[in-house]
Amino acid sequence: MNSIQLQDYIRDIPDFPKPGILFKDITPLLADSAAFEAAIDQMAAHYEGKQIDVIVAAEARGFIFAAPLALKLGVGFVPVRKPGKLPFSTHSFSYELEYGTDTLEMHIDGVAEGQNVLLVDDLLATGGTIKACANLVEKIGATVTGCCFLIELKFLDGAAKVAPHECFSLIEY
Ligand SMILES: O=P(O)(O)OC[C@H]1O[C@H](OP(=O)(O)OP(=O)(O)O)[C@H](O)[C@@H]1O
């Protein structure tokens, strides 16, 4: 399975969802079980043996990688969702995207003070989403162990926004 080039499974869609955005479409990778499995295995290999209590990820695409990674690492998964979707009491936080602004929510009992949290998403662009998640985790008194992505758009320098937390990605543009 080492011969799989994950980059080959990412499709470029120009001007989506807005003019000037080159959208990185992950659906070809998801449609190929060997490529999808290779991505999860490579993420798990990077974090194997590290102190992680829980994985936190934002909907929708973050869930796709966070859930199998949580199972593989043997830790829980805490969903961060768009407003009005979570049934229990929530923390709510707003942030900026490459193509707009958004608000996310997490259950107040999702992450506990003192826990080590791995943040997972499909893609790091401006870093707005992951920085907002990291801020919330730290406000709760938990520690961000790292930030894991399938794709990193290096030219947008999202990693600088999340520093000093480590950003690990499998594909860089
Ligand atoms: O680094 P940033 O500039 O914050 O951009 C990255 C975020 O943008 C996308 O999510 P989107 O809000 O499009 O939602 P989706 O997962 O529901 O498609 C992507 O899945 C990341 O979460």
Ligand SMILES: Nc1ncnc2[nH]cnc12
């Ligand atoms: N260029 C991009 N492609 C896919 N998802 C994104 N999320 C933010 N920017 C993106």
